[in-house]
Amino acid sequence: MTKQELITQIQQKKSFLCIGLDVDLTKIPKHLQNHDDPIFEFNKQIIDATHHLAVAYKPNIAFYEAYGIKGWSALKKTIDYINRNYPEIFTIADAKRGDIGNTSTRYAKAFFEDLNFNSVTAAPYMGADSIEPFLAFKNKFTILLALTSNKGALDFQGLKTTRGDELYKEVIKTSLTWKNSENLMFVIGATKAAYFKTIRAIIPNHFLLVPGVGAQGGSLKEVCQYGLTKDCGLLVNSSRGIIYAGTDQNFALNAQKEALKLQQEMEIILNENN
C-alpha cells in the first residue's frame, strides 16, 4: 500500500482509528471458546463489525506467539482474511523486531512477504543496519519505536545525550538519515501528548502510530492538537477498549459501538482541521 492510499482511506472513512487485535483466550466470550479456531473467529467478527470505522488493524504478535503454532496459524488466517475482504485496510504487525542486518531481512520477509502485512513495528536499539533491511521493501512501512507509552518508557528513551537531545529524539533524527527513510513511521505514546509539539518540529509529515489512547489514559484531543498534519499523519490505536467492550454474544456489536464513538470524535476533529 502507498502512503497516498492510506491517506485516501482516512479521508473517505473520516477516521484514523487503528484497532489492536490483542486476543487473549481468557478474555473472549465463552460461546467462542469451543470454536475450531476461537482466536480467528473472534478477530473475524470484530473485523466484520468495525472495518468501515477503522483504517488499520494491529495484531500484537506476542498474543499469537504465546499460543505457538495454533496462534501463528490464527494470525495468518486473520491477515489473509483482512487482505482478501478489506484490501483498503492498512495492516500493522506489532512485532517490535530488530536484529543484525541479514537477520532483520528474515523478519522483514516474515511480515512483509509470508504474512503480507503493510507494516511492522521495529526497535531501534541495534542501529541503522538493523532497520534498513526493513526499509528496503517498497510500499511497506517500518514503524520505529521512538517514545512508547509504558511506565518504563523514559528509563532509556528519556536519557539526555551529550549532543543535547533525549534518546528518543536522537532516534528520530538519526533514522531520517537512513536509506529509504521515507518508509518510516514512528510509535509515539499518547500518554505524552505534550511531546507531540517537539516531535512535529523534527518530523512534520511522517505518520505517527499512537497507542495509549483510552485504556492507557491518553487524550485524543490533546494528541490531535499537536500531532495532526495536513494529511492527518496519525493512526490512533485502541485495543482493549474496543475488542473487549462486550463479553457475550453481542461482543462484536459492542466493539462496533466503541469504535463508532472514536470514529465520530475523529470525524469532528478532521472536519475542524480542514
Next chain:
Amino acid sequence: MTKQELITQIQQKKSFLCIGLDVDLTKIPKHLQNHDDPIFEFNKQIIDATHHLAVAYKPNIAFYEAYGIKGWSALKKTIDYINRNYPEIFTIADAKRGDIGNTSTRYAKAFFEDLNFNSVTAAPYMGADSIEPFLAFKNKFTILLALTSNKGALDFQGLKTTRGDELYKEVIKTSLTWKNSENLMFVIGATKAAYFKTIRAIIPNHFLLVPGVGAQGGSLKEVCQYGLTKDCGLLVNSSRGIIYAGTDQNFALNAQKEALKLQQEMEIILNENN
C-alpha cells in the same frame, strides 16, 4: 535450569561454546531439501554431532519465523529434541523481544513455557516494565542486549548520556536495579573485546553471551582475557562458521570438526585460568 547447572556443564565439557542454529534453507545440503522437515532434520544432525562439544544452542527466531507455520513447527521440534535428548544443554531463544508489561509476559510464556527454552534475548529500549515480566520466571534467564556486534551497534548504544556513561553502560547499570536482576545475562559483541574490561567492572559475575567470534571477526583469546570469571561467565557463540562448515552428506561431521577446534581452544583457556 539453574546457573550452577550451567556452570557444572561448562566444567564437565571444558567448553563454553554456544552454537547458533540460524538455518537458511538455501544454505543447507541439497540432499536434505526433499526431506519432510529439512530445517529440523538439519538441526537434529548438527545437534547429534556437536552436543558433547557445546553447552548451549541458540536458534535465532527470525530464521524460523521467515518460514511461517512450517518454521515455527521446526523450531518446536528442535527445542523438544534438545530438551528430550540432551537436557543438560542450555537453550537460548534469540528473539530480541521487548514490549509493554503484560505483552512481554506473553512473549515470556511463549518462549519459557510453550517452547520451554532456558533463556531468551530481549531488547532494553522500552525500559524496566518491558523486561521485568521476563525476569519473573524462576530458573529462566533473560539475556539483555547491551553492546551488540553489528555495524550500527554504536549508533545509539555508543551515545554518551549527560550522566557520564554510554547508553550500553546505562542499560547494564540500570538493569541491575530491576526486580529479579539475578536472572539477567547480557549480550556483549566480541568485535569489541576492548570493552570487556570496563563491562566486567560493572558486572563482575553475570554471564555474557558473546556473538561475533569467527565469521564476524572477534578473537576468542581477547574476549577471554577480560571476560572470563571464576565460573567462566561466558557463552561464546558461533553460527555460520560451524553449521555451514560442510555442504554435502558430511555436513554434520564438518560441523563437529569446527566445534571441536573451538572447544579445544576453550579447554586450553579454561585450564590456564584455573
